[in-house]
């Protein structure tokens with residue numbers, strides 16, 4: 423099996439085994455892809471969460487990513503590698519992103535030793551997501567992970583099917599929490615900016631231009647967006663008052 427990496431007009435075919443063996447040699451990957459002569463700053467990101475929480479949908483929203491040749495490998499259908507590039511006032515930052523297919527069984531020690539950061543997705547339309555959150559937390563913390571973790575509640579567009587409210591998550595989590603909708607492009611950039619600022623240890627970093635996304639496949643009105651944001655901020659206020 424082989425992986426194709428690079429720009430649309432500049433394919434480089436590399437065996438997946440080679441990619442995986444050398445993945446952490448970021449300079450080599452950067453030179454293979456030739457995306458920028460400057461060489462973007464790179465971080466290895468693991469995206470994890472219960473099966474069906476929307477990991478693949480989320481990671482596929484960046485239009486650069488969506489190019490088939492930007493998916494650079496597939497580990498026997500258990501995980502897929504993507505690039506996510508973000509242009510900031512300090513230059514380009516690339517997340518080499520490992521999209522794990524499946525649930526908690528996908529966690530392994532290696533991802534904590536070698537990864538730089540984690541996005542954990544839950545599905546707000548599925549109460550099981552909330553029930554399994556302590557198990558995820560325990561599994562990550564017990565591995566002594568020192569990497570930044572950000573928690574995202576996905577599918578907030580499904581207003582009538584929502585089972586998990588923001589206050590329920592805030593009471594349960596030790597990590598930064600954002601509400602997102604992968605398919606409505608809602609808050610896509612927030613978890614990434616949080617990680618960028620943490621990883622670069624710089625709170626002043628900002629995007630150089632709006633993040634380039636595929637058109638949404640679910641429409642979420644401005645009113646609905648504002649309502650979701652208001653509920654989230656109210657929950658945060660309540661939570662901070664109590665704790």
Ligand SMILES: Nc1nc2c(ncn2[C@@H]2O[C@H](COP(=O)(O)OP(=O)(O)OP(=O)(O)O)[C@@H](O)[C@H]2O)c(=O)[nH]1
Pocket residue numbers: 471472473474475476477478479480522523524525576577578579580602603604605606640
């Ligand atoms: N309403 C809604 N549905 C979503 C959203 N994101 C994903 N879905 C749906 O949720 C289902 C699962 O999405 P996936 O992206 O395949 O989930 P996954 O976490 O990658 O699943 P595994 O690869 O099996 O671990 C699909 O039917 C998606 O269309 C969202 O933001 N809103």
Ligand SMILES: [Mg+2]
Pocket residue numbers: 477478479521522523524
């Ligand atoms: Mg998936």
